[in-house]
Amino acid sequence: MIKKRSRRLGALATALAFSAAIVTACGSGGSSSAAAAPAAGGKIDLSGVTIRLGDQATLSTVHVLEGAGVLNDLPYKITSARFASANDELTAEQAGSLDIAGVGSTGLIYAAKAQSAVKFVAISALSSKGTGAGILVPKNSTLTSVRDLRGKRVAAPSGTLPQAFLLYELKQNGMTTKDIKIATLTYADSLTALAGGSVDAIAESQPYTQTGINKYGFKELVTAEQAGFPFIGGLAVPDSALRNPARSAAIGDLLVRWQKANTFYQQHPDRYAAVWAKDTGSPAAQAPPAPGDYLRIDSKITSALNQQLSLLVWGGVVPDKPRPDLGRYLDGRYNDRLFPTSTATPSAVGPADRRSPMTVLTAPTDVDAALDVVALTGTIGAEIHGVDISAPLSTEVVGAIRAALLRYGVVFFVDQDIDVDGQLAFARQFGEVTPRASSAEPPLDQDHPSVLEFDSRREGGKVGMLHFDQTFTERPSAASVFRPVILPAGGGGDTHFAHGQVAYERLSAPIRELADRLVVVQTTASPELRRLFQKYGPGEWEGQTLVGNETVEQPVVRIHPETGRRGLFGLHGRIKGFAPHESDALLSFLYAHTIRPEHVVRYRWTPGSVGFWDNRAVLHGAVLDYGDETRVAHRVALRGDRPYGPALPKTD
Known part of the structure; x- marks a missing residue:
């Protein structure tokens, strides 16, 4: 554990993540339930396909993608629905009513634990600032640090990024889950509980963090950004969608368009900030950095996910035996489309070259060895x-x-x-x-x-x-x-x-x-x-x-x-x-x-x-x-x- 003068490094696997905001675009109707017939020349006809996307955040991805100009000539339709949590999105995927969901690594781990029929098909880098994850306390609270939470009642939604962040902070401060009283509540119920005084602190993420601050006057005890908390997330797709040639082809096309949007906003961060400000109603200066490029799904990503799994096992929220095999839930079928052989291939770990300096080398990992x-x-x-x-x-x-x-x-x-x-x-x-x-x-x-x-x-x-x-x-x-x-x-x-x-x-x-x-x-x-x-x-x-x-x-x-x-x-x-x-x-x-x-x-x-x-x-x-x-x-x-x-x- 890391203490102010002597504590062990417990850094999480990598500062990679995928924006949990997957909203989008035009069109209506149900998804294609059967493989589309090939068009002339053997190319799959996508005109009858509708991709259904899940969303948890305020930011509309359709606005983000439209702002980057990547939705022109879209050969299929897209609909979106808003969900309260990643678990709800994964449940919808299992029920066959959702094709893509932005899910944090905690959600993926719980899906693997439940042996859900889903796969991660894309990983993308995002600053922890974009999550708004943090621990909130009442405005007049005398708590000033995570260590002050000893013996206190703390609420966190199960299977979520805020829960992982709470565990991370406990470990970083030499504490365990036995040092606090954890209440498992939904995002919204956590806000109500803190306002009513039935808990002393809550772990939240956006948009609930901002709601707590603006509506209830809560203050942040610590944020993921301040703590340098790295988290992992990705794009989850049900196996049924991947087995459907038309839907699978449309998802691959959408990922390529999304990659282009990421590149555009990295070059024009002011444009991303403007879209973010319009959707969230917050000042553009508070906008998080634009999402980073996708990373090749490979054994290094598996290793990084396993490091976060180790944190959840340490926290007692996921059993160690049987430990989920996360590699089974990663699917790199779109790697070649996202990373053509003629271009550099981003990776969590890889050799440096003149185009890719220090930023693509060994990603941060959690090592419980003698460090x-x-x-x-x-x-x-x-x-x-x-x-x-x-x-x-x-x-x-x-x-x-x-x-x-x-x-x-x-x-x-x-x-x-x-x-x-x-x-x-x-x-x-x-x-x-x-x-x-x-x-x-x-x-x-x-x-x-x-x-x-x-x-x-x-x-x-x-x-x-x-x-x-x-x-x-x-x-x-x-x-x-x-x-x-x-x-x-x-x-x-x-x-x-x-x-x-x-x-x-x-x-x-x-x-x-x-x-x-x-x-x-x-x-x-x-x-x-x-x-x-x-x-x-x-x-x-x-x-x-x-x-x-x-x-x-x-x-x-x-x-x-x-x-x-x-x-x-x-x-x-x-x-x-x-x-x-x-x-x-x-x-x-x-x-x-x-x-x-x-x-x-x-x-x-x-x-x-x-x-x-x-x-x-x-x-x-x-x-x-x-x-x-x-x-x-x-x-x-x-x-x-x-x-x-x-x-x-x-x-x-």
Whole structure:
């Protein structure tokens, strides 16, 4: 278990999920009950097919799909019906009255437990922000943390994402289900129970979370987004629909259209936010990130689902014996349509390439092995014990470390016997190391062009201001592995790390909405960088030669490509469209807010310590308190992608 100072990592399988909102579109009438006759040329005629979709959410998927322009020339009809829960949707599928349902992984696990005749045919990435999952308490409640729930009565709907999140939080806080009194109630009944005082807290998700806040004045004790809770979901289809050639063909066509819509909204997040705001009646600034691309259904997805099954078994809500075989409920028949061989194939786990940097590598997993995580503060930073990073790591351990990195922003390993080659080998397990043929910050040596050496005795070897790396380039690094080689003899030389995502979330809503709209222009033309270029020659990053006159635009608010979480990022330069004094004042405020003590951890390096931070979420800077003493460190950077955010759409 993970405690504030000593707790075991219990991160869930992966930050993958599928939007539970499956609503849709045009047409009427019943579904095709028999296979459609092939049209001329052997192609199945879909004109008589109606696909019936289930929906649990406020957001209308037909509006989402229409907004992306993917429903033109639809060769079949679509109807939709709203359901109170995923269990109700699965029941309707079993009864033959529904063809597609957006179901969270908990629903799938319960379906497998009941040996239901359904399959998951698609998995898609979605931020936990989109679920609205959280634990609510009355406005005047004195409860301030999950640990305060000991002995309290907590309601949660059975077989749902909120139930899984409640278990996750209990485990993360060193508690078990025996520490609270769980009441199994529906979403709506949970709201009534909390309002009436018969329970002390409830676990909910959207739209019930917002109803509780707006109608009853409830407050959030903790949310899935704040906790970095990863969840899994998918698109469930009954076996009867898959056996019907016409309906199966129509479902495959719909998935391809949906994939195109996902890509469109990733490139135009403002368009997705506008559709979301219109349907939900909430401000566009509160919109979750657009759904991510589908992921290939394979053994890695099965492994990720089994990790969440382990959580439910731990919580006692699913029996361990007989344990459901989740692999039987995954169907990859549409993989080839969604992932043509001529294009890259997203996967929960896969090799990095130039198109697919750190974001497609080993997904976060839950490892109950000896992986001890010591949280250093309430918001950022953790030490990981019991792992020898000089040796090759298993897929499960790599996934667990990655989960900790996404949760804490920066993780540290102590007492490691590791050299520069071991540092490189460790880094390569998490992404592609970025080659550095030359740089204004020179590489270690000719044999290690990817290793950057920071030597306090050399000009440019001391950087005290907290910063993100390479933000003056189009593709800043995704993460860095840092290893001190020589520490100041008299002490000092610590490093500060600040969490840009936590800082963003703690801004007031009007400031967040303003920051969401801003883009900064950054340049290599600063006097400091120009001096380094003159001294060491042109720099090179990601194939881009840097001579001291380059400019690049970065979003002030960046959307994390793996978690969908928003964070402050473009904090230096000049805000596009602002007068210089306006830009300076606002960026100074945002920077000062980001490095407030409650967003920062100060780490004291020791011989054998190694740091690993997420450059997409966390700033860093050395503490220059060691005078003329020597401090030398080696850093390896992992290939990143183009930053994007609400004000700067994704371009690749």
